[in-house]
Amino acid sequence: MQLDILTPEHKIFSGNVYGIQLPGIEGSFEILEHHAPMIASLGKGRMKILKDKSSTESFEISGGFAEVLNNKVSVLIEDAKAMA
Template identity: 50%
Template structure:
């Protein structure tokens, strides 16, 4: 699936990943391929992701929201 992590200043990550773990407002949750469509607010925390064929990486965010739809995960971070 494709992950984009965007901040107001720049793109923090864009690429193919196997999974994404996000700091949701109701608690941490993980998105895997073929996840049901959702929109969720995010709290301050760490977005962890596993790039295809790579080691887990992470980005700290101050909050924002995420949209998951058709194997595309878009994170707008504050």
């Protein structure tokens, strides 16, 4: 699925991924291919990009929104700090 992660200043990530784990305001959730359409509010926490089944990239975020539509995920956040 296509994933785009944007802040007001720049694009953090754009590409095809296996999935993404996000910190929702009521708990963490995961989006995989062909997820139902939705819009979700994000809280403070860890965002984990699942590039494939064995490769990941993590960021600490402070909140934002995620939209899923037609096998594309758009994540709009205030800022992100890469985690080791």
